[in-house]
Amino acid sequence: MTRNIVISSTFHLIIIFITAMSLPFLTKKPIELPPIVSVELIQIKDITNIPFAPKAKKIIEKVKEKEKLVSEQAPPKVVKKEKPDAVPLPDEKIEKVKKLEDKKQNPEKIDNKVKQVSEFEKEELFDPNNIAALIDKSKEDVGETTDKPNKISQDQDRTVENIGLSLSEEDALKAQIFGCWSIPLGLPYNENLLVRIKLKLKPDGSVIKSEILDHARMNKPGQGFYKVLAESALRAIQLCQPLRVPTTGYERWKDLQLNFDAREMLEG
Amino acid sequence: MIMFFRYFLILFFLIPTSSLALIEVDISRGNLSPLPIAVSPLSLDKASKQSLKKILKKEDLGSEISFVVENNLKKSGLFNPLNKDSFLQKPDIAHLKPRFEDWALIKAQALITGKVTFVDEKLRVEFRLWDVLAAKEMMALAFTTVPSNWRRVGHIITDKIYERLTGEKGYFDTRIIYVAEEGPKTRRIKKLGIMDQDGFNTKYLTLGNELVLTPRFNPTNQMVTYLSYFRNLPRVYLLDIETGIQEVVGDFPGMTFAPRFSPDGKKIIMSFAQDGNSDIYTMDLENRIVERITNHPSIDTSPSYSPDGKYICFNSDRSGYQQIYIMKSDGSNVKRISFGKGLYGTPVWSPRGDLIAFTKLHKGKFYIGVMRTNGKGERLLTENFYQEAPSWSPNGRVLIFYRETKTDAKGEGFSAKLWSIDLTGYNERLVETETDASDPSWSSLLSN
Numbered sequence: 001m002t003r004n005i006v007i008s009s010t011f012h013l014i015i016i017f018i019t020a021m022s023l024p025f026l027t028k029k030p031i032e033l034p035p036i037v038s039v040e041l042i043q044i045k046d047i048t049n050i051p052f053a054p055k056a057k058k059i060i061e062k063v064k065e066k067e068k069l070v071s072e073q074a075p076p077k078v079v080k081k082e083k084p085d086a087v088p089l090p091d092e093k094i095e096k097v098k099k100l101e102d103k104k105q106n107p108e109k110i111d112n113k114v115k116q117v118s119e120f121e122k123e124e125l126f127d128p129n130n131i132a133a134l135i136d137k138s139k140e141d142v143g144e145t146t147d148k149p150n151k152i153s154q155d156q157d158r159t160v161e162n163i164g165l166s167l168s169e170e171d172a173l174k175a176q177i178f179g180c181w182s183i184p185l186g187l188p189y190n191e192n193l194l195v196r197i198k199l200k201l202k203p204d205g206s207v208i209k210s211e212i213l214d215h216a217r218m219n220k221p222g223q224g225f226y227k228v229l230a231e232s233a234l235r236a237i238q239l240c241q242p243l244r245v246p247t248t249g250y251e252r253w254k255d256l257q258l259n260f261d262a263r264e265m266l267e268g
Numbered sequence: 269m270i271m272f273f274r275y276f277l278i279l280f281f282l283i284p285t286s287s288l289a290l291i292e293v294d295i296s297r298g299n300l301s302p303l304p305i306a307v308s309p310l311s312l313d314k315a316s317k318q319s320l321k322k323i324l325k326k327e328d329l330g331s332e333i334s335f336v337v338e339n340n341l342k343k344s345g346l347f348n349p350l351n352k353d354s355f356l357q358k359p360d361i362a363h364l365k366p367r368f369e370d371w372a373l374i375k376a377q378a379l380i381t382g383k384v385t386f387v388d389e390k391l392r393v394e395f396r397l398w399d400v401l402a403a404k405e406m407m408a409l410a411f412t413t414v415p416s417n418w419r420r421v422g423h424i425i426t427d428k429i430y431e432r433l434t435g436e437k438g439y440f441d442t443r444i445i446y447v448a449e450e451g452p453k454t455r456r457i458k459k460l461g462i463m464d465q466d467g468f469n470t471k472y473l474t475l476g477n478e479l480v481l482t483p484r485f486n487p488t489n490q491m492v493t494y495l496s497y498f499r500n501l502p503r504v505y506l507l508d509i510e511t512g513i514q515e516v517v518g519d520f521p522g523m524t525f526a527p528r529f530s531p532d533g534k535k536i537i538m539s540f541a542q543d544g545n546s547d548i549y550t551m552d553l554e555n556r557i558v559e560r561i562t563n564h565p566s567i568d569t570s571p572s573y574s575p576d577g578k579y580i581c582f583n584s585d586r587s588g589y590q591q592i593y594i595m596k597s598d599g600s601n602v603k604r605i606s607f608g609k610g611l612y613g614t615p616v617w618s619p620r621g622d623l624i625a626f627t628k629l630h631k632g633k634f635y636i637g638v639m640r641t642n643g644k645g646e647r648l649l650t651e652n653f654y655q656e657a658p659s660w661s662p663n664g665r666v667l668i669f670y671r672e673t674k675t676d677a678k679g680e681g682f683s684a685k686l687w688s689i690d691l692t693g694y695n696e697r698l699v700e701t702e703t704d705a706s707d708p709s710w711s712s713l714l715s716n
Contacts, residue, residue: 020463064317103334110295135296135487164289164291164292165291165293170293173293174293174297176293177295177298178295178297178298178299178301178327180298181297181298181299182298182299182300182301182302182303182304182377183298183299183300184346184434184435185300185346185434186346186430186434186435186663186665187434187435187436188622198290215490224431224435225435225436226578227435228432228433228434228435231402231406233295234401234402235401235402236295237376238300238401238402239401241378252291253291255290255291256290256291256292256293257291257292257293258292258293258295259292259293259294259295260295261294261295261296262296262298263296263299264296265296265297265298265300
């Protein structure tokens with residue numbers, strides 16, 4: 001009994017000692033406060049889009065080039081493994097190549113392999129009578145396969161173009177037009193008065209052509225308020241030009257639509 | 269042929285089209301600063317200048333008319349007429365073909381030019397409104413009248429410009445009728461005064477022998493109804509301003525208040541006390557039949573029709589405190605619309621129909637405010653020691669009311685003046701009158 005009490009007490013003491021030694025307040029090191037990070041709060045939209053920076057584009061292109069080199073060197077070995085015993089007919093050959101493509105993860109590498117495969121087989125295996133036809137076929141294949149990556153990149157570019165202006169670009173343009181647009185205060189706030197103006201811009205932001213999209217409303221009887229608002233919007237554009245547009249990506253914003261809506265301001 | 273069209277239609281949909289989405293930017297804010305406008309003096313040839321100088325004793329009528337226009341535009345609060353010293357082009361040349369670059373240089377966005385001639389004893393005034401930034405003419409009109417009407421021509425020109433640039437009707441070719449007051453507070457002489465909206469051409473319509481109260485314009489013509497006390501009995505009068513003919517509509521018992529026309533001008537609506545109970549009544553001006561509209565033991569006063577004549581707003585203390593109510597024009601469907609703290613009075617329905625102006629008394633201060641017809645969106649436009657009786661401009665943008673100042677310990681320093689304020693609440697201006705003034709009422713447009 002006594003023995004058990006001693007053992008229990010000893011273990012308890014050991015645990016208390018270890019706990020006490022490892023408690024943080026016993027370490028007398030001063031607490032290091034993390035440096036204060038100042039954060040500027042800005043209003044942002046739910047969706048943002050940031051175009052490729054020129055530097056980033058260059059880096060991506062370099063990476064792509066490297067990838068291409070690797071794929072050009074690697075394929076022959078792989079192809080040799082898959083080399084058939086019998087000489088296939090051109091059509092069968094293409095089918096097999098396609099099957100290979102399916103097995104691979106990276107289509108870009110496969111494309112280059114296809115290119116290499118056809119050349120090797122042309123030299124070593126094929127019937128000389130079929131060479132011409134094969135060369136043509138392989139060229140077509142190469143054409144198709146090498147086209148694909150380009151097409152992808154073009155699509156990517158287009159999506160970038162279609163996304164629109166970035167937040168900061170849009171805000172800069174809005175801020176400029178806010179200053180130029182004198183809202184006619186006599187307009188009613190409870191009517192549907194939205195003026196949409198399509199602009200064709202020069203690279204420096206000056207306006208080549210401005211067109212009111214609902215132009216028919218301008219001369220309709222009873223649409224006096226719309227006409228007044230449309231004219232004030234046109235004056236704002238004239239007063240503001242050259243518009244504060246981004247320095248790059250002219251293709252993106254050369255055609256621009258401004259929607260003028262004064263209801264929020266008129267309602268107060 | 270049909271087959272061809274079918275194939276064409278199929279092909280049309282099959283042809284791949286590039287669908288580049290147009291970038292859209294929403295502009296929902298702008299500046300509310302007044303529009304910079306250049307009002308060039310109206311050019312005047314030498315012969316006309318000499319003739320008009322003899323008749324009107326005015327050195328340069330072209331400049332005078334342009335000053336009227338400029339003053340009106342400035343007072344509206346929506347325009348900023350630029351200083352004439354900065355103009356680079358001469359008036360006569362600018363009227364023919366403005367050098368838009370010069371006007372844009374001084375930051376003008378619109379330009380007014382004109383020409384005055386005196387032919388066949390008639391004054392002819394023409395003007396053009398130009399969009400400086402678009403470099404095009406927006407409007408051109410000419411008016412011919414007798415020379416003495418030159419101020420009115422200035423007001424009509426302003427109305428046209430205002431309407432073209434803001435989209436709503438102007439309110440410059442209008443008049444204001446009011447109670448002109450003179451003498452110490454205990455022995456005030458009150459007479460009916462009428463003037464142009466800018467305070468010029470004042471005339472007095474009564475002599476001041478009798479106390480006059482609450483003059484109101486007929487919305488359709490230049491008739492006025494007002495209340496006057498004759499041998500201590502309130503009488504409602506009708507006065508034709510053009511002819512000066514005045515007639516008594518009727519003697520009414522007890523306290524009678526604020527007669528006002530219906531929108532079609534065929535009825536008068538007012539409140540008077542019968543058997544000690546004040547209710548709202550209408551009187552048909554053709555057959556003089558009086559109809560009771562409200563029948564409630566509380567005090568119902570200050571009725572005002574909606575512009576379509578279907579509803580009436582009035583104030584009543586039926587809830588215990590003076591509040592604003594609306595009802596159908598036959599007196600049914602009475603509904604309280606004001607629920608704020610304080611007492612509400614003198615409700616007036618806007619000519620636009622969307623707002624009701626009122627006077628509010630809260631914690632010893634008087635406010636002029638507006639609310640929507642359902643009672644929501646209450647906005648207090650101005651606050652002062654004592655002010656009341658708002659009256660709308662014909663376009664429903666500006667309110668005119670009167671404001672009194674405190675008397676000092678000696679009983680001096682009292683004054684009553686007319687003030688105007690627009691719906692923004694920022695453009696508050698004193699309306700100059702020859703004497704003290706109260707109870708203003710704004711006419712409809714004279715040129716309608």
